[in-house]
Amino acid sequence: MKLKKIPAIKTAHQLQEVFSGFGYNIPVASQSDEIAPGAKETCLGESIQWGSRTIGNRYSILPMEGWDAEIDGQPSELVARRWLNFAGSGAKLLWGCEASAIDHACRANPRQLVLNNDTVDNISSLYKEMRAAHRQKFGTDEDLVVGLQLTHSGRWSRPTGVIEPQMVYRHPELDLRVNGTDRHLMSDDQIDAVVARFIERAELAAQAGFDFVDVKHCHGYFSHELLSGVSREGRYGGSFENRTRFLRDVVHGIKTRCPDLGIGVRLSAYDLAPFKPGPKGTGEPVIVEGSYRFGGDDTGLEVDLTETVKFLGLLEQLDIRLVCITAGSPYYNPHIQRPARYPPSDGYQPPEDPLVGVARMIKATAELKAQFPNLIFVGSGYTYLQEWFAHVTQGLVENQMVDSVGIGRMVLSYPDLPVDLLSGRGMVRKKICRTFSDCTTAPRKGLISGCYPLDPFYKDKSEADELKAIKEVLAEDQSG
Numbered sequence: 001m002k003l004k005k006i007p008a009i010k011t012a013h014q015l016q017e018v019f020s021g022f023g024y025n026i027p028v029a030s031q032s033d034e035i036a037p038g039a040k041e042t043c044l045g046e047s048i049q050w051g052s053r054t055i056g057n058r059y060s061i062l063p064m065e066g067w068d069a070e071i072d073g074q075p076s077e078l079v080a081r082r083w084l085n086f087a088g089s090g091a092k093l094l095w096g097c098e099a100s101a102i103d104h105a106c107r108a109n110p111r112q113l114v115l116n117n118d119t120v121d122n123i124s125s126l127y128k129e130m131r132a133a134h135r136q137k138f139g140t141d142e143d144l145v146v147g148l149q150l151t152h153s154g155r156w157s158r159p160t161g162v163i164e165p166q167m168v169y170r171h172p173e174l175d176l177r178v179n180g181t182d183r184h185l186m187s188d189d190q191i192d193a194v195v196a197r198f199i200e201r202a203e204l205a206a207q208a209g210f211d212f213v214d215v216k217h218c219h220g221y222f223s224h225e226l227l228s229g230v231s232r233e234g235r236y237g238g239s240f241e242n243r244t245r246f247l248r249d250v251v252h253g254i255k256t257r258c259p260d261l262g263i264g265v266r267l268s269a270y271d272l273a274p275f276k277p278g279p280k281g282t283g284e285p286v287i288v289e290g291s292y293r294f295g296g297d298d299t300g301l302e303v304d305l306t307e308t309v310k311f312l313g314l315l316e317q318l319d320i321r322l323v324c325i326t327a328g329s330p331y332y333n334p335h336i337q338r339p340a341r342y343p344p345s346d347g348y349q350p351p352e353d354p355l356v357g358v359a360r361m362i363k364a365t366a367e368l369k370a371q372f373p374n375l376i377f378v379g380s381g382y383t384y385l386q387e388w389f390a391h392v393t394q395g396l397v398e399n400q401m402v403d404s405v406g407i408g409r410m411v412l413s414y415p416d417l418p419v420d421l422l423s424g425r426g427m428v429r430k431k432i433c434r435t436f437s438d439c440t441t442a443p444r445k446g447l448i449s450g451c452y453p454l455d456p457f458y459k460d461k462s463e464a465d466e467l468k469a470i471k472e473v474l475a476e477d478q479s480g
């Protein structure tokens with residue numbers, strides 16, 4: 001498949017035509033003579049009121065872990081560097097910093113950050129350093145809102161480097177992928193214990209100073225998997241009410257124990273079938289008859305937001321306004337979650353133009369925003385827009401299709417992107433993320449994550465040579 005080359009698109013109109021050729025109507029702001037796209041004079045410079053807190057502009061940094069915490073779960077220098085980069089980016093909402101495991105046993109990798117009684121003081125110090133760095137650079141941090149993402153990796157738990165899945169329902173294909181066919185499912189009592197742990201960890205996050213916790217419901221991890229557990233029996237499976245019991249109980253516990261702590265939810269608003277490489281390496285879906293994916297239709301290939309709308313209605317009832325929309329899972333359908341030109345080592349060649357992945361998420365987010373105008377929506381998956389990042393995201397905010405623009409991979413390659421855009425300077429070409437996926441391939445191969453191609457800090461590390469060697473072997477395997 002021939003993919004549209006983003007740098008070759010020369011006008012906003014051309015990009016709109018490309019989207020419309022794919023069946024999507026996406027507004028793209030044009031360059032005006034006076035104001036550059038994304039500048040502080042545009043809607044992206046406007047603040048958002050969230051209860052008593054003010055979020056100073058429309059840029060958010062999405063949570064991104066680096067597989068580089070200390071082995072005992074403490075934040076390392078590399079974690080600190082990344083978080084301080086986030087704090088100095090110019091974005092006024094830091095959504096979650098990175099997935100922080102609620103226990104060692106449910107880490108997604110042996111170097112994942114853990115929030116517990118031993119680590120909370122160091123995490124709190126880092127949080128304070130972030131606020132101080134932001135204050136120093138921008139004069140104030142009163143309009144900076146910082147959350148911590150709490151996670152249980154569920155099926156994808158790999159606490160010692162070996163997969164140790166904690167699954168909530170059977171899925172023939174996904175069970176195979178985690179060697180889980182013979183494993184017991186988590187019992188209701190075990191899930192009750194996870195509820196209690198989330199509440200305890202939220203208390204620690206409040207103690208550390210965070211404005212909010214993200215009760216993560218995305219990317220195939222534990223609480224997202226619960227949402228698809230229609231085949232599960234017992235108190236946490238089957239009906240919508242049972243599948244959202246975890247959310248309700250955690251939120252109730254947090255509100256009771258730390259009423260001043262804000263709550264947000266990052267949600268995979270839709271999920272599709274798992275994909276795998278076909279004979280030529282291109283992604284192909286693995287359709288499992290009768291399997292339900294939250295936010296997906298019966299074919300496993302299309303979006304159906306019926307239950308997503310119900311879920312957002314529930315968030316509103318629970319008085320949760322802060323929502324970050326994402327999709328699918330990086331483990332079994334990465335192309336719908338982080339559209340990329342080059343796949344990570346455990347991925348597949350794009351089965352569709354990555355612009356379709358971007359547009360699918362934009363459309364779903366806009367549909368949800370239209371139905372829930374009072375919720376604050378943070379969007380994701382914009383990095384693939386590359387030099388058109390500011391034009392498209394400005395168009396979306398202008399048209400109330402999203403409230404805040406989440407930045408993922410692009411902030412790894414270009415840590416001060418919001419500063420540059422807000423100042424009206426525009427983007428520095430050589431810092432634009434070209435979706436090489438090294439930040440995903442490296443940790444899949446046991447190396448620290450980072451932007452090896454574009455961040456000089458990683459370019460010079462020994463891991464860069466290791467990664468190069470690994471990629472050469474992979475390329476040979478694929479060509480052979």
Ligand SMILES: Cc1cc2nc3c(=O)[nH]c(=O)nc-3n(C[C@H](O)[C@H](O)[C@H](O)COP(=O)(O)O)c2cc1C
Pocket residue numbers: 062063064065066098099149218219266326337338339380381382383384406407408409410439440449
């Ligand atoms: C290296 C890496 C680590 C990530 N870690 C997390 C994480 O800890 N929590 C999370 O919710 N999403 C995580 N994500 C997903 C991103 O937050 C984001 O949704 C995704 O990269 C798509 O946005 P983008 O197109 O701006 O990159 C990660 C993505 C990458 C590339």
Ligand code: SF4
Pocket residue numbers: 409410412413432433434435436437438439440450451452453454
């Ligand atoms: S390694 Fe760098 S350029 Fe590649 S996807 Fe990650 S952030 Fe982008």
